[in-house]
Amino acid sequence: MTNVLVTLTLPPPIRERYANHLRASFPGLNVNLVDHHEKVDPYIGDADVLITFGPMMADHVFAKGKNLKWVQALGSGVDGIADQASFRKDVLLTNIRGIHGAPVAEAAIASMLALARDLPRSVRNQDAHVWERWPSRVLEGKTVAIVGVGLIAEALAPFCKAFGMKVVGVTSAPRSLPGFDALEPADRLHDALGRADHVVLLAPHTPRNHRMIGAPALAAMKRGAFFINLARGGVVDEAALIESLKSGQIAGAALDVFDEEPLPASHPFFTMKNVLVTAHLGGFFVEYPDRALPTVEENMRRFLANDFANMINLVDTQDLR
Numbered sequence: 001m002t003n004v005l006v007t008l009t010l011p012p013p014i015r016e017r018y019a020n021h022l023r024a025s026f027p028g029l030n031v032n033l034v035d036h037h038e039k040v041d042p043y044i045g046d047a048d049v050l051i052t053f054g055p056m057m058a059d060h061v062f063a064k065g066k067n068l069k070w071v072q073a074l075g076s077g078v079d080g081i082a083d084q085a086s087f088r089k090d091v092l093l094t095n096i097r098g099i100h101g102a103p104v105a106e107a108a109i110a111s112m113l114a115l116a117r118d119l120p121r122s123v124r125n126q127d128a129h130v131w132e133r134w135p136s137r138v139l140e141g142k143t144v145a146i147v148g149v150g151l152i153a154e155a156l157a158p159f160c161k162a163f164g165m166k167v168v169g170v171t172s173a174p175r176s177l178p179g180f181d182a183l184e185p186a187d188r189l190h191d192a193l194g195r196a197d198h199v200v201l202l203a204p205h206t207p208r209n210h211r212m213i214g215a216p217a218l219a220a221m222k223r224g225a226f227f228i229n230l231a232r233g234g235v236v237d238e239a240a241l242i243e244s245l246k247s248g249q250i251a252g253a254a255l256d257v258f259d260e261e262p263l264p265a266s267h268p269f270f271t272m273k274n275v276l277v278t279a280h281l282g283g284f285f286v287e288y289p290d291r292a293l294p295t296v297e298e299n300m301r302r303f304l305a306n307d308f309a310n311m312i313n314l315v316d317t318q319d320l321r
Contacts, residue, residue: 001028001029001030002028002029002030002048002049002304003029003030003032003043003046003047003048003049003067004022004029004030004031004032004047004048004049004050004051004300005032005033005034005040005043005044005047005049005050005051006018006019006022006031006032006033006034006051006052007033007034007035007036007037007039007040007050007051007052007056007057007061008033008035008051008052008053008056008074009035009036009056010035012035014288014289015033015035016033017289017293018033018051018074018289018293018296019031019032019033021289021293021296021297022051022296022297022300025297025300026300026304029300032047036056037056037057037058037060037061038058040061040064041064044061044064044065044068045064045065045066045067046067047065047067047068048067048068048069048070049068049069049070049071049072049300049303050065050068050070050071050072051071051072051074051296052071052072052073052074052081053073053074053075053080054073054075054077054078054079054080054081055075055077055080055261055280056080057080057081057084058084059084059085059086060086061084062081062084062086062087062088062091063086068088068091069091069092069303070091070092070093070094070299070303070311071087071091071092071093071094072094072095072296072299072300073093073094073095073096073315074095074096074292074296075095075096075100075283076095076096076097076100076283077095077204077205077232078093078095078315078317079204079205079206079232079234081093082315082317087317089317092303092308092311092314093314093315093317094295094299094311094312094313094314094315095313095315096291096292096295096296096313097151097313098151099288099291099292100151100152100283101151101152101154101155101156102155103282103283103284103285103288104152104155104156104202104230104282104283105152105155105156105159106159107230107256107278107281107282107283108156108159108200108202108228108230108282109156109159109160109163111200111228111230111254111256111276112139112144112198112200112226112228112254113139114254114276115198115226115228115251115252115253115254115276116136116137116138116139116226117136117137118134118136118252119276120273120276121134121273124273139160139163139164139165139198140163140164140165141164141165141166142165142166142197142198143165143166143167143168143195143196143197143198144160144165144166144167144168144196144197144198144199144200145168145169145170145192145193145195145196145198145199145200146160146167146168146169146170146200146202147170147189147192147193147199147200147201147202147203147212147213147231148170148171148201148202148203148204148231149169149170149171149173149177149180149183149202150202150204152202152230153169153202154177154178154179156200156202157169157177157178157179157180158178158179160179161179165198166181167179167180167181167182168180168181168182168183168184168192168195168196169182169183169184170183170184170185170186170188170189170192171183171184171185171186172185172186189212189217189220190216190217190220191220193217193220193221193222193225194220194221194222195222196221196222196225197222197225197226198225198226198227198228199221199225199226199227199228200228200230201213201227201228201229201230201231201235201236202230202231203231203235204231204232204235205231205232205233205234205235209234209235210234210235211234211235211236211237212235212236213227213229213235213236213237213240213241214236214237214240215237215240215243215244218240218241218244218249218250219244219249221244221249221250223248223249224248224250224251225250225251226250226251226252226253226254227241227250227252227253227254228253228254228255228256229253229254229255229256229257230256230257230282231257232257233257233258233259233260233261234259236259238258238259238269241253242268242269242272245272245274245275246272250274251274252274252275252276253274253275253276254275254276254278255269255275255276255277255278256278256279256280256281256282257280257282258280261279261280262279263277263279295312295313298312299311299312299313
C-alpha cells in the first residue's frame with residue numbers, strides 16, 4: 001500500500017478537500033492529513049508521498065522521511081522543500097504551474113491601487129471615525145518594473161497596460177512579450193528600478209536571487225516609489241527595506257511574503273503606516289483546489305504506474321542549487 005501524507009496549514013475544509021479527493025479517486029491509498037509540520041511524526045517515517053506547500057515545511061520532515069519517493073508541491077515555488085538540507089536528490093519533486101497568473105496579477109494591481117490611494121490610511125480613519133481627505137496618485141502614465149518575468153508577469157503586464165502604465169520587465173531571459181514596453185536583462189536591474197514608480201517583485205527565491213533586493217537595489221529606486229513583494233521573503237533584505245521605508249526613500253510597500261511566516265507579532269512591518277501586510281494571500285483563492293487537484297490526481301496516477309518520467313511539472317532540483 002502506498003502511504004500519502006498531506007501536510008497543510010490551511011482552514012479545515014480546504015485541507016480536508018485535498019485528502020478526501022485522493023481517498024475517493026484512489027481507494028487503495030492510505031492518506032493521512034496533518035495541519036502542521038510539527039505533527040508529522042506518526043506518519044512521515046512510512047510516507048511514500050508528501051503533498052504540501054514549501055512555506056509550510058521544515059527540515060525535520062525530510063530528515064525523518066526516510067521512505068519518501070515523491071513530493072508534490074501545491075505551489076509553483078519549491079523553496080522550503082528543495083533547499084532543505086535533508087531533502088534527498090533521489091526524491092521526485094513536482095509543482096503546480098499555470099494557475100497563479102490571474103490571482104497574483106490581480107493581487108499586484110490591488111496592491112498598487114491600495115498604495116497609490118493610501119487605502120490603509122482610510123481604513124485606520126474609518127476605525128477611528130475620522131473624516132480626512134487627500135489627493136490620491138493614479139496609475140495612468142506611471143512606470144511599473146516587474147522583476148522576474150514568468151507566467152505571472154505575463155498575466156500582469158496586460159493588466160498594467162490597461163491602466164495606462166508603461167511596463168518594464170527585468171528577466172534573466174530577455175525576449176519579446178505582449179504587454180511589455182521593454183525587457184531588461186538582470187544585470188540592468190538597478191537601471192530599471194530607477195525608472196519605476198512601482199516595483200513588483202515576482203522573482204523566485206533561489207541561491208542566485210537571495211537578498212537580490214537589498215540596500216543597493218533599494219537605493220537605486222526612484223525616491224517616493226512603491227514596492228510590492230509577491231515573490232518570496234528571501235529575495236528581499238528586510239532590514240534594508242525597513243530602513244528605506246523609514247527614510248522615505250520608498251514611499252510605501254505592500255508585502256505578502258516574508259522571511260519568517262507567520263510574520264511574528266512583534267515585527268516592525270505590522271506597525272509601519274506606509275506598509276500594507278497581507279498573509280501570503282497573493283495566490284490563495286477560492287477555486288485553488290479546483291485548479292490544483294487535476295495535476296495532483298494525474299501525477300498520482302502516473303506515480304502509481306511507475307511512469308515517473310511523464311509526471312507533470314517535474315522540477316530539476318539541480319537548477320535550484
